[in-house]
Every structure is written in structure tokens, then in C-alpha cells.
Amino acid sequence: MEKGKKRERLGVVASHPLLFLLLLLLSSQWVCCTTTFQSSNPQQVKDKVLGLPGLPFNVSFAHYSGYVRVNKDSGRALFYWFFEALEDPSSKPLVLWLNGGPGCSSIAYGLAEEVGPFHVNADGKSLFLNPYSWNQVANILFLDSPVGVGFSYSNNSQDILSNGDARTAKDSLKFLKKWLKRFPQYKGRDFYITGESYGGHYxxxxxxxxxRSQKLTGENSINLKGYMVGNALTDDFHDHLGVFQFMWSSGLISDETYKLLNVFCDFQSFIHTSPQCDKILDIASEELGNIDPYSIFTPSCTGNGTLSNRLLKRLHSVGQIGQKYDPCTEKHSTVYFNLPEVQDALHVDPAVAPSKWETCSDVVNSNWKDSPSSVLHIYHELIHLGLRIWMFSGDNDAVIPVTSTRYSIDALNLSVETPWHAWYDDGQVGGWTQVYKGLTFVTVRGAGHEVPLHKPKLALSLIKAFLSGSPMPTLPDFADS
Known part of the structure; x- marks a missing residue:
């Protein structure tokens, strides 16, 4: 935590997005992307992004992008984009963001339409600054994982056809160790992992x-303090049970379909469904109509066809998210990251660049090899180690809804330390929360599957509370009244 005037200034900026933008505009008088740390690592210097097409002015924080090779034999390499904190990055923690799918890009979603400092305009060729970027409170690292996702690649084409949970975790760990050698100023820094959807596995x-690696080797360059996941795939049985109950209780499906879903889909994996389950899911899709299950009360992007029919068969994917101000953000990112000048600015090697950059890879998704039916055993293991663990849910998501997460948390049999209650932002209920021994659960009112997309201000309040280890604010803030 910062003290004195710096802390007060950051609090004011974080609370007022216009002041945040003004600060960035004023800082553009200085040299672009300055940092307090002068690296002697040549690869770090090479990875520095010196300018971005479509960004109308310079910014004061440094950012870097490039590849880290995680397997020498096959040439597997993961692509990253890293942003230093807006102010005093040396005092801020390091936060890794992972999107899921499996097969979806953290650059496409987490960065370009959720928590990153730059978002893509509707023309697909220009950027605007996100006033609720998480680099106000942390140094943010976005990773496209596994290979075959975004700009991450392998020299062995079979690697793209053999991804799975186990290798993804192994490669991501190798990435972190090698990235910290490239960025030694972050060794030992407080480190947190965040993500959403299938990131609930990652x-x-x-x-x-x-x-486990650090216990085995004694190496401690990664100072892991905790993790936070949103609308997260956690346990197949409880996730399915929660999905069907949410759709029924929200009036999206009929009583008969609800009963049949529980009969034929209750124990099915999100990756491998049965023909009987698929048939009932098709019926449920027809009953839903052409809404976006990832955000049931906001418009779908026009021109997507029968959106719900496609999405319900991939309940684990991070698909298109409708929202009130622009339901087509995924299309904008697809245009922008396919621009040759953008790829050049981000140090994408044309020799290994995909012929067409995609937000999600169907090839990776359809060839996924291992996906455990539950990760609750990992929660049990890590809760006992004292890590800070938070789960959050946008309460308008029908894909991995709040009901699913509540069933999974209930299965952990944790004792309650602070009972269920509302939390507040600017005098309004931002959602609800309950604190357990070893885990905090937070709902975000009015948000869909991608919480920071629909409720960016509330998401910034969430990450601030998580990083500080503070509870969500429980009383209305009448300081301005």
C-alpha cells in the first residue's frame, strides 16, 4: 500500500475515470513509456513496445510484448504482453491474467476488452484508453496459453493437436520462470494469478x-500470494447443476427441459457431452431464443445467427459477450490484431505468425486432451497453505452462473467467517459477498460472464480489495454527499 500523498492521489484517480485519462494525457508530454528500472537484459529492451498503431498519444507507463520459449525440442513459445503500473511500478504487485476456452486469447479478451489499458474502437483500427484498467493498482501480465492460442506457436504442428490441462500448467510455469529471468526486477515481487471461465482450471x-515446484526445488523467484477466478469452470457436476437451475429460475427454459437436462446432462463433462445431452441442449437453445447466454439481459452482436445454439454446446468457452454500449467487441479485436503494422509493433515474428489471428482457436478447443472433472481438490490443497483465494461471479451469466460457483464452494465445506451481505460502490449495491475460512466469494451485480467488460468500475473495486486483502466495502459511500 502506498502512503501519504501518493496513496491519496491514486485513490482519487481510481475513483474518477476522467482524472485518470487526464493524467495519461498530461504524461504524454514526457518520453513514452518511461520506467524507473533501467534493464541490462537485452531481450527485455528488445521487447519494449515503442508505439502502437491507432493510439492517438503516448502513455507514461512502459509495456512489453514478445515470446518466451517453453520447450526447446518442439520450439513451443508463448506470447505475452506486459504493462507496468501507471504509477510507481516498483511498489506494485505482479498480476498474471489468463483467459480460458480452452483455446481463447488473453490478449483478445482480458486485455483488449476487459482489464487492459487499451481497448479497440469500433473501426478496428484505433484504440482508446480504459479508465478502469487494472494497471492502476498492479503490473499486469497477459499470457496467450497454450500454444496455438493467439500468437503463441510451436514448430511441431502436433503440439497444437495435443494440448491439455497438464501441459498447459507445465508450460505456463516454465514461462513464468523464464520471464522472470528476462524481467529480474519482478523476482520475489508479490505475485497473484487471475482469470475467468476455463481459467477456472488454468x-x-x-x-x-x-x-509444488518450489517445494521440490527450493527456488522461490515466484512469490505466489494467491489467486482469483471469475465465473470459473470448477466442478462439472456442480457447474451443470447450477447452469440448469439458473436457466430455469431465470425463466429461460421450460419445466420439462429443466427436468430432462438434470437427467441426461448431470454428470456429463463440459468437454465431452453425450448424444442425449446434446439433444436436450438443442431444445434448451431453442427455448432461450437468440439471446446471449453469456450475458442474458444485454443485446447480442447482430449477424451472429443462432448464437445460443452454438454457445450452449460449448459451455466452457469465452464466446461473444453482448453489452449495452457495444456488443461486437470481439469483431473489433479481430480486425486490429490482424493488421500487419500492429503485429510488427508487438514484435510478432512473421515467420511464425498465424495466417489469420483469431480470438479463440477451434483447433485447440476441439483437440483438447485432458480436463479433470473437478479442481476442488486443488482448492483443498492450496487453502491449507494460506494462499489468498477469491472467486467472483457476474450474476447475469447463464454459462457458468453464480449458482454453479455457489454449489462448488458449498462442496468445499468451509466454515463461514463473515455471512452473506451486500457490498457497495458509490452508494449503490455492487453485489453480494460471503467470506469463508480460506476463501472469499463475491458477486458482481448486473455483470455477465466477462465481469470487467460490463461492470469495469465494479471490477476495479474488486481487484483493489483482493490485492489489499480487504473485504469488499460494506456500507454506502456518502463522502461526496
Missing amino acids: VPQLAQAIV
Whole structure:
């Protein structure tokens, strides 16, 4: 935590997005992307992004992008984009963001439309600054994992056809160790992992891999303090049970379909469904109509066809998210990251660049090899180690809804330390929360599957509370009244 005037200034900036933008505009008078740390690592210097097409002015924080090779034999290499904190990055923690799918890009979603400092305009060729970027409170690292996702690649084409949970965790751990050698100023820094959706597998699995590796080797460059996941795939049985109950209780499906879903889909994996389950899911899709299950009360992007029919068969994917101000953000990112000048600015090697950059890879998704039916055993293991573990849910998501997460948490049999209650932002209920021994659960009112997309201000309040280890604010803030 910062003290004195710096802390007060950051609090004011974080609370007022216009002041945040003004600060960035004023800082553009200085040299672009300055940092307090002068690296002697040549690869770090090479990875520095000196300018971005479509960004109308310079910014004061440094950012870097490039590849880290995680397997020499096959040439597997993961692509990253890293942003230093807006102010005093040396005092801020390091936060890794992972999107899921499996097969979806953290650059496409987490960065370009959720918590990153730059978002893509509707023209697909220009950027605007996100006033609720998480680099106000942390140094943020976005990773495209596994290979075949985004700009991450392998020289062995069979690698793209043989991805799975186990290798993803192993490669992500190797990435972190090598990245910290490239960025030694972050060795030993407080480190947190965040993510959403199928990241509900990636995040705790990587945390477990870090803990076990460091226990085995005694190496401690990764100072893992905790993790936070949103609308997270956690346990197939409870996730399905929660999905069907949410759709029924929200009036999206009929009583008969609800009963049949529980009969034929209750124990099915999200990756491998049965023909009987698929048939009932098709019926449920027809009953839903052409809404976006990832955000049931906001418009779908026009021109997507029968959106719900496609999505319900991939309940684990991070698909298109409708929202009130622009339901087509995924299309904008697809245009932007396919621009040759953008790829050049991000140090994408044209020799290994995909012929067409995609937000999600169907090839990776359809060839996924291992996906455990539950990660609750990892929660049990890591809770006992004292890590800070938070789960959050946008309460308008029908894909991995709040009901699913509540069933999974209930299965952990944790004792309650602070009972269920509302939390507040600017005098309004931001959601609800309950604190257990070893885990905190937070709902975000009015958000869909990608919480920071629909409720960016509330998401910034969430990450601030998580990183500080503070409870969500429980009383209305009348300081301005």
C-alpha cells in the first residue's frame, strides 16, 4: 500500500475515470513509456513496445510484448504482453491474467476488452484508453496459453493437436520462470494469478504447479500470494447443476427441459457431452431464443445467427459477450490484431505468425486432451497453505452462473467467517459477498460472464480489495454527499 500523498492521489484517480485519462494525457508530454528500472537484459529492451498503431498519444507507463520459449525440442513459445503500473511500478504487485476456452486469447479478451489499458474502437483500427484498467493498482501480465492460442506457436504442428490441462500448467510455469529471468526486477515481487471461465482450471492448476515446484526445488523467484477466478469452470457436476437451475429460475427454459437436462446432462463433462445431452441442449437453445447466454439481459452482436445454439454446446468457452454500449467487441479485436503494422509493433515474428489471428482457436478447443472433472481438490490443497483465494461471479451469466460457483464452494465445506451481505460502490449495491475460512466469494451485480467488460468500475473495486486483502466495502459511500 502506498502512503501519504501518493496513496491519496491514486485513490482519487481510481475513483474518477476522467482524472485518470487526464493524467495519461498530461504524461504524454514526457518520453513514452518511461520506467524507473533501467534493464541490462537485452531481450527485455528488445521487447519494449515503442508505439502502437491507432493510439492517438503516448502513455507514461512502459509495456512489453514478445515470446518466451517453453520447450526447446518442439520450439513451443508463448506470447505475452506486459504493462507496468501507471504509477510507481516498483511498489506494485505482479498480476498474471489468463483467459480460458480452452483455446481463447488473453490478449483478445482480458486485455483488449476487459482489464487492459487499451481497448479497440469500433473501426478496428484505433484504440482508446480504459479508465478502469487494472494497471492502476498492479503490473499486469497477459499470457496467450497454450500454444496455438493467439500468437503463441510451436514448430511441431502436433503440439497444437495435443494440448491439455497438464501441459498447459507445465508450460505456463516454465514461462513464468523464464520471464522472470528476462524481467529480474519482478523476482520475489508479490505475485497473484487471475482469470475467468476455463481459467477456472488454468489458474488453480498453475498455482498448484508453482507451489509444488518450489517445494521440490527450493527456488522461490515466484512469490505466489494467491489467486482469483471469475465465473470459473470448477466442478462439472456442480457447474451443470447450477447452469440448469439458473436457466430455469431465470425463466429461460421450460419445466420439462429443466427436468430432462438434470437427467441426461448431470454428470456429463463440459468437454465431452453425450448424444442425449446434446439433444436436450438443442431444445434448451431453442427455448432461450437468440439471446446471449453469456450475458442474458444485454443485446447480442447482430449477424451472429443462432448464437445460443452454438454457445450452449460449448459451455466452457469465452464466446461473444453482448453489452449495452457495444456488443461486437470481439469483431473489433479481430480486425486490429490482424493488421500487419500492429503485429510488427508487438514484435510478432512473421515467420511464425498465424495466417489469420483469431480470438479463440477451434483447433485447440476441439483437440483438447485432458480436463479433470473437478479442481476442488486443488482448492483443498492450496487453502491449507494460506494462499489468498477469491472467486467472483457476474450474476447475469447463464454459462457458468453464480449458482454453479455457489454449489462448488458449498462442496468445499468451509466454515463461514463473515455471512452473506451486500457490498457497495458509490452508494449503490455492487453485489453480494460471503467470506469463508480460506476463501472469499463475491458477486458482481448486473455483470455477465466477462465481469470487467460490463461492470469495469465494479471490477476495479474488486481487484483493489483482493490485492489489499480487504473485504469488499460494506456500507454506502456518502463522502461526496
